[in-house]
Amino acid sequence: MAARQEIVLSGARVLRRQVDRRNRWSDLTLWTGVVIVVVLVLAGLLAGPISPFAPNTQHLTEAFQSPSGTHLFGTDAFGRDVFSRVLHALWVDIQLGLVATYVPLVLGMVLGAVAGYFRGWRESLIMRLVDVTIALPFIVLILAIVAIVGPGLSGVYIGEIAVSWALYARITRAEMLVLRERQFIVAAEALGYSTPRILFKHALPHLVRPNLVFSMADIVLNILVLASLSFLGVGVQPPMAELGAIVADGQQYLLSSWWITTLPGLVLVILGAGFSLIGDALADRFGRRLELPR
């Protein structure tokens, strides 16, 4: 009897250790991510007062200076201070990341909840729309929309919002299909509550978590799409500073002036890693996944 108890206890201890280990790790990743994101957001918001030089002022005599005390990230072909341009670019990228993620999140959640709750023709209509959106590689659809609207930041906003909602709708519908059979929803229906009340007040809070976890990976993707489009010349237009556009500025001078491409790209990586770390920790905690939903 005592031996058996000992076995059960040691099993519990092993489990406990596993959980502790996972929690310690997810605490570490979460807080590292939060610190990175907060620092970069503040740097972006305070770019005006804290940047040492004006981002677009050209000093042709000071072109191609390597990183130094005065020019932390060196200067580009026009003698502009790369560090000041990076600071000014940060908020352009982060703002798009947030707007192009959370507007579609709300849109996709509402559509997905409607599809999963009502089923029938509403579900067919919404989910076929999702299928069509997901069938197109996101960059192709966004490029097509930019071709319509014309190159520039607003085209990227419209394109990304038009594409991103679909995955949230898919995640939410799948959750809703399970949720609508749960007793508290059935009880709310039996009490005769109105459908909007059931959907928004009772169901929605349960649908937020998986979407929130995925949104962290989505912010990274959306920022990278903006950077890619600017790099290709159809996103942010010069002389506006944007991280991908700054990398593109240095592309020609890769061998002689490595800092113009390398350092702004590194900032982009750190920013993305910050959001990814938060997402990974949330995924661990909520037992959800970060990968693309099927």
Added chain:
Amino acid sequence: MSASLSRRLLQSLLVLVGVSMVAFALIHLVPGDPARIALGPRAPLQAVVAARHSLGLDKSLLTQYVNFVTGALHGDLGYSIQQRASVGGLVGPRILPSLFLIAYSTIIAVLLAVPLGIVSGLKRDRLPDHAIRVVAMITFAMPAFWLALVLVELLSLRAHLLPVSGYGGSFSEKVEDLLLPALTIALYLAPMLIRTLRSSVIDVLDSDFIEAARARGLPERRVIFKHVLRNASIATVTVLAVNLGFLISGTVVIEVVFNIPGLGSLIVSAVQSRDFPVVQALTLIFGAIVIAVNLLADVAYAVIDPRVREASAR
């Protein structure tokens, strides 16, 4: 052909029709006159009218859509005003380089990601898992175009190990020229694959049949090779299919960086010059590729996985 597969086929066709509608609608969503925008503000009125006629914009919407679809089915993808050439003629020679690059990078990505994903799942919450996850997280945050430039700088310009760009004639030249672009795309895709494989390995390890296998006293090595890895192979097929759109998105950007004459660099230049018929055609083609591959993956899935096979036989 089982019932579930034919239903899946029908669904794919429906999505394809939807994609064709989106591609068709693009040109009609352009604010203002697409012919005028394509030709620029200084083009003579006659040229604009001619372009409108060549784009078919002077016909009714329904006629235009029917013409668009029947044309596409016959391999006629329209006429590019900017390039003064049939879109089919522009697209044709660019299909092979893109497919070659996609296949090449998929192979590298699978070779990288499958072992790492499996190790990460098997060593869950231990050092190898943490290390793999952190590296994957950082790689996921890397812009593909930037990674490409850094690799070019280090491996080509400084170390002179690999060619900077190009697209060779023979197969072996292609393999060499495309190694750097394929490697970049593989590194961009790998984190997605690793992440999904890791969760699928964990799911399998947590499942009842693994516990049953262990309870029967099977050696751990056998449990892992026979049960865990077989299930991971099924997951790999699904993961590749789900992430195909993601993979193609990376290819589009990388083709431009390395100057590869593929479909991706064609769509980017078409967007830059606002060459609408080319954008429409490529939207349709990329959509069709993704739909076809996903359908194939479902068939492959049914072949590999006995549960799916039996479910569809029932």
